[in-house]
Amino acid sequence: MAAKRILLGITGGIAAYKSAELVRLLKKAGLEVRVVMTRGAEAFITPLTFQALSGEPVRTSLLDPEAEAGMGHIELAKWADQVVVAPASADFLARLAQGMADDLLTTVCCATEAPIAVAPAMNQAMWKNFRTQRNLALLMEDPQITLWGPDQGEQACGDTGPGRMLEPERLARLVNGEGVAETTGPLSGKxxxxxxxxxxxxxxxxxxxxxxxxxxxxxxxxxxxxxxxxxxxxxxxxxxxxxxxxxxxxxxxxxxxxxxxxxxxxxxxxxxxxxxxxxxxxxxxxxxxxxxxxxxxxxxxxxxxxxxxxxxxxxxxxxxxxxxxxxxxxxxxxxxxxxxxxxxxxxxxxxxxxxxxxxxxxxxxxxxxxxxxxxxxxxxxxxxxxxxxxxxxxxxxxxxxxxx
Incomplete structure (x- = not known):
């Protein structure tokens, strides 16, 4: 494993609960894990859960007075060997594609030189929407960014189709360099x-x-x-x-x-x-x-x-x-x-x-x-x-x- 220090970004979505299992699997594999959560993610699962699993404080604020020199985004950007965002919401993908830095996670992504992997998770209609696909096309042009998934299947809203986050076991294998993540979309299989x-x-x-x-x-x-x-x-x-x-x-x-x-x-x-x-x-x-x-x-x-x-x-x-x-x-x-x-x-x-x-x-x-x-x-x-x-x-x- 080339990456020993994993910065896990968690955005707002029901799949955020699966990220707890991902942290457990990465720690079990001997990796250091730190977690950054967006405000939306905190609505689905508490920072305390990830602090207990990772053994590290969870970062949620861009302006963190407890961070080294008050610049937590730079500290985290330099610390990470790899950034993994799972789940990556449609909103986060849009902001990342446009180079925005309006919260801690997007700012870290702008500041880091480490590879960034995003694991999308959203409703199938949102995934197929041309605006989302346009943002994905921009992201795919960035050699620093890799797309992991999404998967297909039944979704929390009752719909069936592409947009499910890859399961934690599969994401953990990808972090460890095992296997290839296929992208699902309106031209999947073509x-x-x-x-x-x-x-x-x-x-x-x-x-x-x-x-x-x-x-x-x-x-x-x-x-x-x-x-x-x-x-x-x-x-x-x-x-x-x-x-x-x-x-x-x-x-x-x-x-x-x-x-x-x-x-x-x-x-x-x-x-x-x-x-x-x-x-x-x-x-x-x-x-x-x-x-x-x-x-x-x-x-x-x-x-x-x-x-x-x-x-x-x-x-x-x-x-x-x-x-x-x-x-x-x-x-x-x-x-x-x-x-x-x-x-x-x-x-x-x-x-x-x-x-x-x-x-x-x-x-x-x-x-x-x-x-x-x-x-x-x-x-x-x-x-x-x-x-x-x-x-x-x-x-x-x-x-x-x-x-x-």
Missing amino acids: RLVVTAGPTREPIDPVRYITNHSSGKMGYALASAAVAAGAEVVLISGPVSLAVPAGVDLRPVSTAQEMLEAASKAVDEGCDIFIATAAVADYRPEVFASEKIKKTNDNMSLSLVRNPDTLATIAARADAPFTVGFAAETTDVARYATDKMQRKKLNMIVANDVSVPGLGFSSDRNAVTVFWPEGSESIGPESKQSIAARLVALIADHSNRIEQA
Whole structure:
């Protein structure tokens, strides 16, 4: 066990009673345990219970006059080898995702350099809500944070579904480095293939044809899909972005490589295919093996059509639920719906890239989602937020088709 000192955060929820057993199991394994409780947690179980089980004072206040130099959050942040928050409520996840530090637990999480594991616990509808999934997508982008669960089953309110906190025995094994925690969500059990970024079509060894795609939207979608419980293959053109946690990254450069990688990934099994990549429509007819020298004032370059990855996947006999993207500068709705119909897509996401501050290279976007029976506009807002809402829409529509 690498971690010997565990800081256990407990937030408000009926699952807080299970955290007492978790403390007992961690102590039995020979670990030092200190407990931080939120005000909500104190409504479900008393600090005295955890003090008796851990043998340490329980911290509940950000401004603790008994802490070293009056800065308990710094003391605890430096002390912990690992922070575990169990149960982690929807409210806590939202505050953690936004970097808030408005109580002792969130402040410790902001101050610590130790890994943070969160074990969500909430009603199944709260777990599936797109706002919660949006916050989870943000958290999954943070390499310091790991998601443990949740589990599925009967809940205290009588509902059945995802949102139960993992049992204390399983959490204790995860603290000890034993086993892997699977995430449950609206895409649980689904395998997604997402394409992202630009392609580069070489002219000669030093020049190529490309576009302004940054890959940010595709990467945000891949991250949001992982947070929603999916297994994700991300086929990416050349970008300067960190690889989202939990995805299977398959880098490519040209349109032909994009098609080959996408076809292979779909052959391996694919429930949903999301094509956000800005694939070059044309490539040079001839690749010059040596750098082309400047000789005349003008130069002609002959181009040929590239293969259409999106149309190829959508035309397969075993085609998955297929989502396309349309970056347009005029008459966005008409061009997007025409593309959806021509390529026989289940859904298309369109945006006007001529709008300043949105679309290519920006962290914000505004899109309109079209499907055969309707449409919905999203934004302007962050690409992470849009990605979470798109994942919720895609999950809903793909599940409807599957159940029809």
